[in-house]
Amino acid sequence: MTMDPAASLAIKVQGVTKSFLGQRVLDDVDFEVARGEVHGLVGKNGAGKSTFMKILSGAQPPDSGEIVVGGKAFKALNPIEGRAAGIAIVYQNPELHLDLSVAANIFLGAEPRKGFGIIDDRAMESRATELLARLGLSLPVRTRLGELDIAERQQVAIAKAVREQAHVLLLDEPTAALNKAQADFLFRLIRDLAKQGMAIVYVSHHLDEVLSISDRITILRNGRKVAVVDGRSSDKDGLISMIVGRSLDAVEPQREARASGAPFLNLAGVSREGRLDDVSLSVNKGEIVGLTGLVGGGANALAAVIAGLDHRQVSGSMTLGGEAYAPRAVRESIGRGVLFIPEDMRGRGLVMSLSIAKNISLAALKSLASMGWLNLGKETSVATEMAERLDLNPRAPSREVRFLSGGNQRKALLGRAIFADGQLFVLEEPTQGVDVESQRQIHDHLRLLASKGATVIFVSTDLEELIALADRILVLRGGRIEQELSPDGLDPEHLLAAIQTQSTRSVN
């Protein structure tokens, strides 16, 4: 499509820069979307997509740069200003009120009144019906939102955005939880909205979808805008090579061949209702296995089952070290030497109000106690030793973990798992949000653990990480292991192409 003059721009972003903890996540990004345009935004994990979306929606202020929307220039938006300027964001799990009706959700904060502040339900419902009909949606306006499925909730969120007279709609991974029919319906809705003049920013890992729906596509890599391409005339391979880029600074050392030991973990026909479908897998002592795939493909679900986090509705059998392994609780798997390190450090990993030492000792506190009484001196010395081993900075075991950088927080979590005498480490995104130096260190520690006979299984969406760290890469899709790849000689583009291979959902 040809660019119209600036007057037709719905939103224009100039020179947006943002850093976290000294790490630059967005670097001088320019971005613009015309009225009536569907604009795809793609990039690897960590490329800066989600930060950029947060800045567009006003959830975070940029360090510098400018956002021009609705004819006004902003140094930073807050969410209220963003909404007032006509920007609406719909997440994959829309932020709506489950106990309110569809109509009440659409009109939340702008309910028609009868006077005396009383809400005019009938007017609200008829206006909601009218609005939904105009969008080609058939949703019962009086139904409680909680009774609708994810796709329908998303439609309500979009209707709400239209009601708010949004003229820029940000969609963040909108199809992650949808089936094909639901996704197709969403694409039709998106096209209709665009025809009516709405500017749509479409963020997704599903490149096929992005290509088919977008007029133009902006590619982010390492916080920089790499290119803006025409959606109609681009193909997936071209997109993949721009997303991956040529990494000239290959900091990771070559993988060294490790003597792989005897089989340690064995899965036979493991299924998990709705998440995993007949997975069989054997992992040896000393082996590092990378799991990957698109969101919902099953990599995280498999890690959760192996780590003993998810045991209901699981069928099939597992053995660990030759003995049956069917953990019913996390502490059973820890007892068997299986240690899980979650991606969400703050929410699920660390106890922020406690010190480094107390976080490291947490999963094996009993080894520091006799009759329930702790040996605090031993705890301090163990933690100091672990901090040195992991290059944890600062090496002050009494320091609260909340003061540590992301990289050091991840090391503290790894320290906890090592101290708990882990034989099998199950990690999710082990280096997400971590600086390059810490990433290299964490990879080195995992290799060292493997070389000493431990087994490592990690879930990652970071292509370079998968290739550098794993001995074997398993691509999951639809809850099945779809492909097994050797990282030797594998380049990131092929890996991304393997992840992107669409068998379960194709776009018209």
Added chain:
Amino acid sequence: MTSPAATVTQPTASKPNFVRSLGLGRFTLLIVLLLIVVVTAIGNPRFLSINNLLNILFQVSTLGIVAAGQTILLITAGLDLSVGAALSVAGLATALTVMSTGSLALGIGAGVASGIVIGAVNGMLIATNRATPFIITLGTMTLLQGIAILMSGGSPINGAGALFNVFGMGDFLRVPWPVYAMLLSIVAVFLVLRFTTLGRYAFAIGGNEEAARLSGIPVRRIKIALYALNGLFVGIAGVILTGILNSGLPSMGTGYELRAIAAVVIGGTPLIGGRGTVWGTLGGVLLLGLVSNSMNLLGVGANFQSAVLGLIITAAVLLQKKA
């Protein structure tokens, strides 16, 4: 499409916090305590007499025991509103048992045991339900108040004279026995929190329950144990208060829950859990005791006392260092 008028005002940064700008930090409580002592001592020299100071300690002793237990629960990001009513039940159990069996030991056992059982039941309800501790213990509080009334038949249960001789009248080196009991409770809670796995688990659960679970901590069992431990302190306070009052009353524990929680929060343990000290709680208990006592000595009318106490509690909480 036209956009509604958008104002270009910048969002204000965090409001300047006058309180924080005072920079008193962790010593706030100590400074407030000293201020009260100085003002009262100037207004009434009798305030600083040994007898009066011992009297203050005596008056806050049962509150101190209950607050010591409550500290553990707030650290787990929980709380127990039923402690006042449970204290009444424990006191009545003591008085009734002594009255009917004549055995002091059985009476003390009944009081302490009922406290532990009530605590364990609260813990089980909290550990196995989604409802918050606030709502669950609000329910058990009302239930226990009803049970206390049924137990007493609406009138005081007398006849625990031997208990009265110890806790109401007895002392050692001029210090009343209940004061020793309070200090022992505080020290016990300190030891549990700092030196035992149970105490550490309390901090971990309060700081991040999911992280605690993923670290293999049996969160439910630990919660039940901690609520039962809190119940132990409530039971002890019930026995002692029965001695002090020389009888069991269905209303003897009324108001303990809120004063205990106030003391813990004044002492710097946040309601969101994950951190806190029992020494802070002791400070909070002393603050409450000192304020009541100084108001009496300064001749503040009874009608004003509750309002003044409320003001001071609010001020003390606002002055706390932000976590």
